[in-house]
Amino acid sequence: MIAFLQVLVNGILNGLVYALVATGLSLIWGVMDVINFAHGDYLMVAMYTSFWIGALLGVDPVLSWIVSGAFLFLIGALTYKLIIRYTVGRSAISALLATFGLSMFLKNVCLYLFSPNFRLLSKTVLGGKTIETGGVIFPVPQLVTALSALVVIVLVYYMVKKTRLGWAIQATAMDKEAAELMGIDTERIYLLVFGLGGSCVGIAGGLLPSYLAVHPEVGLLFGLLAFVIVAMGGFGSIPGALFAALMVGLVESFSGFFIAPVFKYVAVFALYLLVVMVRPKGLFGW
Amino acid sequence: MKRKIERKDWLLFALIILFALLPAIPGIRENSLTMHVILMIFLMASMSQSWNIVGGYCGQVSFGHSVFFGIGAYGAAMAVVKYGMTPWPGALAGAFLAAGIAVLISWPVFRLSGHYFAIATFAIVEIFNRLFMVWYWVGGAIGLDYSITEQGIVNFVWYQSKVGYYYGALVLLGLVFGVVRWMERHRIGYYLRAVREGQETAEALGVDSTKAKLSAMAVSAFLAALCGAFFAQYNYRVDPPMVMSLDMSMKFVLVTILGGTGTLFGPLVGAAVLVPLQEYSRALLGGLGGGVDLIIFGLLIILVVVKQPKGVVGIFSYLRRRMVERESVGKEND
Amino acid sequence: MALLEIHDLTMKFGSLVANDSVSFSVEKGQIVGLIGPNGAGKTTLFNCVSGFFPPTEGKIFFNGEDVTGLPAHAIARKGAVRTFQVVHPLSEMPVLDNVLVGSFLREKDIDRAHELAWECLRNCRLEDLAHRLAGDLTIGQKKRLEVARALATRPLLLMLDEAMAGLTTTEVKESVELVSRLKDRGLTLLIVEHIMEAIMPIADKVVVLDGGIKIAEGPPQDIINDERVIKAYFGEKYSRRLKESGQAKRYE
Numbered sequence: 035m036i037a038f039l040q041v042l043v044n045g046i047l048n049g050l051v052y053a054l055v056a057t058g059l060s061l062i063w064g065v066m067d068v069i070n071f072a073h074g075d076y077l078m079v080a081m082y083t084s085f086w087i088g089a090l091l092g093v094d095p096v097l098s099w100i101v102s103g104a105f106l107f108l109i110g111a112l113t114y115k116l117i118i119r120y121t122v123g124r125s126a127i128s129a130l131l132a133t134f135g136l137s138m139f140l141k142n143v144c145l146y147l148f149s150p151n152f153r154l155l156s157k158t159v160l161g162g163k164t165i166e167t168g169g170v171i172f173p174v175p176q177l178v179t180a181l182s183a184l185v186v187i188v189l190v191y192y193m194v195k196k197t198r199l200g201w202a203i204q205a206t207a208m209d210k211e212a213a214e215l216m217g218i219d220t221e222r223i224y225l226l227v228f229g230l231g232g233s234c235v236g237i238a239g240g241l242l243p244s245y246l247a248v249h250p251e252v253g254l255l256f257g258l259l260a261f262v263i264v265a266m267g268g269f270g271s272i273p274g275a276l277f278a279a280l281m282v283g284l285v286e287s288f289s290g291f292f293i294a295p296v297f298k299y300v301a302v303f304a305l306y307l308l309v310v311m312v313r314p315k316g317l318f319g320w
Numbered sequence: 321m322k323r324k325i326e327r328k329d330w331l332l333f334a335l336i337i338l339f340a341l342l343p344a345i346p347g348i349r350e351n352s353l354t355m356h357v358i359l360m361i362f363l364m365a366s367m368s369q370s371w372n373i374v375g376g377y378c379g380q381v382s383f384g385h386s387v388f389f390g391i392g393a394y395g396a397a398m399a400v401v402k403y404g405m406t407p408w409p410g411a412l413a414g415a416f417l418a419a420g421i422a423v424l425i426s427w428p429v430f431r432l433s434g435h436y437f438a439i440a441t442f443a444i445v446e447i448f449n450r451l452f453m454v455w456y457w458v459g460g461a462i463g464l465d466y467s468i469t470e471q472g473i474v475n476f477v478w479y480q481s482k483v484g485y486y487y488g489a490l491v492l493l494g495l496v497f498g499v500v501r502w503m504e505r506h507r508i509g510y511y512l513r514a515v516r517e518g519q520e521t522a523e524a525l526g527v528d529s530t531k532a533k534l535s536a537m538a539v540s541a542f543l544a545a546l547c548g549a550f551f552a553q554y555n556y557r558v559d560p561p562m563v564m565s566l567d568m569s570m571k572f573v574l575v576t577i578l579g580g581t582g583t584l585f586g587p588l589v590g591a592a593v594l595v596p597l598q599e600y601s602r603a604l605l606g607g608l609g610g611g612v613d614l615i616i617f618g619l620l621i622i623l624v625v626v627k628q629p630k631g632v633v634g635i636f637s638y639l640r641r642r643m644v645e646r647e648s649v650g651k652e653n654d
Numbered sequence: 655m656a657l658l659e660i661h662d663l664t665m666k667f668g669s670l671v672a673n674d675s676v677s678f679s680v681e682k683g684q685i686v687g688l689i690g691p692n693g694a695g696k697t698t699l700f701n702c703v704s705g706f707f708p709p710t711e712g713k714i715f716f717n718g719e720d721v722t723g724l725p726a727h728a729i730a731r732k733g734a735v736r737t738f739q740v741v742h743p744l745s746e747m748p749v750l751d752n753v754l755v756g757s758f759l760r761e762k763d764i765d766r767a768h769e770l771a772w773e774c775l776r777n778c779r780l781e782d783l784a785h786r787l788a789g790d791l792t793i794g795q796k797k798r799l800e801v802a803r804a805l806a807t808r809p810l811l812l813m814l815d816e817a818m819a820g821l822t823t824t825e826v827k828e829s830v831e832l833v834s835r836l837k838d839r840g841l842t843l844l845i846v847e848h849i850m851e852a853i854m855p856i857a858d859k860v861v862v863l864d865g866g867i868k869i870a871e872g873p874p875q876d877i878i879n880d881e882r883v884i885k886a887y888f889g890e891k892y893s894r895r896l897k898e899s900g901q902a903k904r905y906e
Contacts, residue, residue, distance in 0.1 A: 069438070069439075117622055117626060121626065127434075127438065128625050130435070130438060131577055131621065132622050134570065134574070134621065135617075135618045135622040136618065138614050139614075139622070140618075142611030142615045258566075261439050261442065262442075265439045294454070296453060296454050299446060306440070307440060307443055310440060311428055311431075314432050
């Protein structure tokens with residue numbers, strides 16, 4: 035029973051972090067119909083940023099997420115301005131391929147600069163602490179990261195649904211031309227959304243060095259999972275992304291524990307295939 | 321209008337003759353690295369060309385081709401390592417198996433559109449990758465290592481000279497390019513392109529798009545598997561990260577994109593750019609290389625996709641079209 | 655036995671009834687016009703007959719066979735081919751290749767397929783544009799390409815969906831001539847049109863849809879005077895005025 039609860043908790047904690055990463059991607063995909071293949075590598079860049087701030091300046095991830103969040107906003111905006119802008123309206127795949135090029139670029143620049151070594155912060159404010167209730171262990175870094183992720187997701191969702199900016203974003207997502215006819219500067223919206231998507235990842239990546247080691251390949255899996263989550267949750271749906279992310283976290287956790295660690299991701303990908311076979315547009319897609 | 325041998329056919333023919341004669345040039349045959357680079361270009365071009373059938377001509381951008389490559393590679397490797405045979409039956413078995421699996425998997429997946437389809441193909445590669453990692457019979461994560469056998473064409477393995485591999489790769493190139501050129505001129509080629517340009521329109525003209533897509537997949541997978549088998553023989557070993565991974569799949573795609581999807585020579589041009597880039601930077605920069613070649617490749621991809629989505633070949637055909645248009649403006653009566 | 659028989663065709667999209675129990679037939683060698691105000695269900699009818707949607711209810715018989723619900727490519731293979739209201743050129747392929755896609759349906763051999771394609775190009779006066787990319791053509795040329803492509807499949811029944819929209823007056827005249835020529839060669843045509851001067855002079859019979867139901871069917875001269883047709887196009891008030899002045903007749 036305890037084992038079951040522990041696996042459950044782990045799954046949820048991981049799932050929430052995946053959800054934040056996926057929220058950024060879902061926003062981008064929902065508004066611009068673009069799959070940002072470099073999304074996982076954004077996470078890697080954010081983690082390196084946070085790591086180096088911690089290692090060189092002694093600032094803890096609980097604070098440096100602000101910097102990485104802002105930095106990734108910038109990178110997201112630049113990505114839009116320099117690359118994505120030209121692929122909008124072209125075939126759906128062109129943005130995916132361009133961002134794949136970007137992903138390769140980012141990953142190998144970091145590989146070149148920082149070597150393939152795994153790097154972990156030796157001393158962090160949250161590191162190593164745990165909270166225990168009823169025999170179930172809540173590692174503090176994971177817990178804080180997961181809860182922060184949830185907060186950010188709720189804030190983003192609120193922003194999209196309730197604020198004027200959010201409505202402008204929704205309008206642009208539904209019909210770009212109509213939105214323009216109503217005076218919305220869709221170029222600026224696209225720029226903002228890409229930046230926002232980046233900062234979601236940036237915040238997640240900023241907090242992760244509390245417990246996760248950074249290396250050039252770290253983004254790969256997060257990225258893949260983010261795609262799967264967003265696709266499962268449905269094009270452009272943040273609640274969908276959250277739900278799917280929790281499902282992924284749980285499937286990963288349970289299959290890893292009860293079947294075998296290697297099957298963690300087989301189960302996740304198989305789940306994706308199952309979902310889209312039944313609902314080709316994802317669970318909540320439109 | 322009689323069918324005639326077109327410029328394209330002459331070009332292909334000439335290139336193959338040229339490639340066949342290259343090793344006769346002093347300095348090439350002896351230089352192991354040069355031979356390696358050139359035959360890798362042939363292999364990469366063949367791989368990309370096989371993907372081109374489905375991704376370029378038919379417009380179904382799949383990232384799953386590594387699965388077929390891997391099945392071919394393992395087919396050959398299993399025959400040699402586990403059963404002590406020559407690789408040929410294993411390679412053929414792998415090719416047919418790959419084609420069969422391609423059809424089986426594609427049939428439901430083709431129902432998905434755009435991004436959902438692409439991600440499904442990622443998912444499939446990853447699943448196969450993990451399965452092969454834990455499958456004891458095929459060597460699991462360690463893979464299969466070749467032991468020394470008698471060299472020659474029967475075992476399709478050589479140890480000192482690369483000449484055998486060179487001509488083997490050239491034959492493979494000729495086969496794959498020949499098949500695609502044949503498809504270009506015959507009904508299937510037109511049907512594939514029609515499906516790419518407008519599936520509904522194609523259906524209205526009698527094209528069974530499902531059958532067309534599945535046929536393309538089967539041929540494409542078959543050829544990709546043969547490439548995998550060649551690779552296994554050249555590399556003397558196979559393991560899942562090497563032959564059955566997303567990275568390998570992306571190579572198939574990106575080389576074609578760089579050169580020009582849906583064109584006959586695109587894959588060759590793309591391979592001719594990427595392979596030397598990769599091999600020479602690895603050789604020159606060595607450990608320090610840390611993926612410098614990939615940094616450049618990444619930038620090139622971004623450039624191509626943004627600026628000239630039709631790839632290098634696209635630039636040529638754009639120029640040629642301008643010339644044809646200038647000619648026909650005079651004759652046009654509209 | 656008519657070439658095309660439509661029995662009680664009904665097409666519903668959720669609660670929207672696009673076609674409601676429509677029945678009519680097209681005899682071999684006829685030109686039948688299908689007219690009606692916008693939203694009457696004409697293109698939906700085409701989509702059902704040509705296999706793009708399976709109808710909710712009703713049956714479609716082509717050449718004596720029940721083709722209800724068959725997929726589009728199967729119906730095209732049987733000889734019923736349609737063009738699209740919004741042109742769908744295969745943009746990145748040359749004009750010749752576009753038509754070849756059609757001709758390969760009947761001629762597997764490359765040379766014969768090419769011959770058939772060139773014949774159709776000549777019929778539609780597109781031979782000089784054969785090597786241009788289809789996407790680069792003007793709208794009038796694209797419309798001709800739609801027809802040329804469909805012709806290349808050697809159809810028994812050609813279904814044209816607003817093939818004249820967007821054409822200049824000269825182009826319309828040429829299209830009408832082409833359609834007459836095609837009829838002389840034995841082709842049967844079902845034509846959706848809004849441009850009355852294009853369809854009325856050449857149609858053997860006209861079917862009128864409004865709001866999903868068939869409101870009239872008959873020779874052109876009867877249709878233009880039919881009170882219900884006038885009401886559908888011009889509204890209640892105008893048709894009443896016409897009736898009072900004795901100019902409208904009701905036809906069964």
